[in-house]
Amino acid sequence: MRVSARTQYALRAVAELAATGPGPVPAEKVAAAQNIPRRFLDNILLQLRRAGLIHSQRGPDGGYWLARPPEKITLADVIMVIEGRPEHFRNDDYPGVARPIAHVWSVLREHEETLLSEITIAHITRNAIPGGHGEPVP
Template sequence: MRISARTQYALCAMVALATAEGPVHAEWVALTQDIPRRFCDNILLQLRRAGLVRSQRGPDGGYWLARPAKEISLADVIHVTEGVEQGSEHFPAAAAPLADVWAQLRSHEHALLSEITLAHIVDAPTGLTTSGS
């Protein structure tokens, strides 16, 4: 799986929002996560449109998670920025069974990313283990 810089920034922004106590400005997210400011604004807008983030304008406004961190998985964020991968691999002749391997890989990948929430990331002291580890 390849993860774009946009997705990496989106995940960092979401973790930052999960650690914040109340609304925070986009500038704070950009500075604390080393995200270029304009890029951060665009990502937060995309996440807001997808319903993962809420926002309010004004000096007391900012951005915050639309749901508790324990209800937002990494897969939720990745689907917003990367979209859903379609299984379109075609392998000729003797290699045809590889299509099933790739499908299983995508399924396991999705299951893992769906299992890990922002709360897991925020609460992880140094490493992250899942129920399968």
């Protein structure tokens, strides 16, 4: 699975909002804390706001905050907003004896989607990934 820089920045920004919320967090603070270029972050925050994952408020006391509790936002939610729906492999892309390869890619994608749908932003901010045998995230 390839994860774009944009998606990585979005995940980091959402984690930062979860860790520093619940009130409005200025974009400058998120950018500085996660070393994300500000102009890039502004576009990501706009995309996340339009998708309903975060809220925003203008003004001197303004900023961004999560639209739902971090326990209710999964990595898959954020990735879907930034990357969109993944492509599915068609069997006709793999002719003859290679046809089962499309099924392998499909099963792999299902496993990825399942894992990413189980891990919430709360897991990330608590350094506790499910299935990680209780080991904190480095």
